[in-house]
Amino acid sequence: MTELAQPFPMALPSFSQHLNVLEKCALVSSRKSGRVRTYQLTPEPLQGAQDWLETQRASWELRLNQLDCHLSNLKEKKP
Secondary structure, X not given: OHHHHOXXXXXXXXXXXXXXXXXXXXXXXXXXXXXXXXXXXXOOOHHHHHHHHHHHHHHHHHHHHHHHHHHHHHHHHOO
16 A cells, blocks of 8 residues: 555555545455555446446536527527
């Protein structure tokens, strides 16, 4: 963990807390061998978030396109 935390400007206990949250969310997994804890990324759980974000993006693109069309129509109607 020390090696992993080295490039980040935070205390080791804070970094450890971040890793614990990621592990509870199943975004990383860890194993301990003696005094060394090794972490591995497990990005599969992010797929659900990515799928949800894609549906939200599609919905917002439609809404923003409708707003753009409406604003263009208002602009054309202005005297």
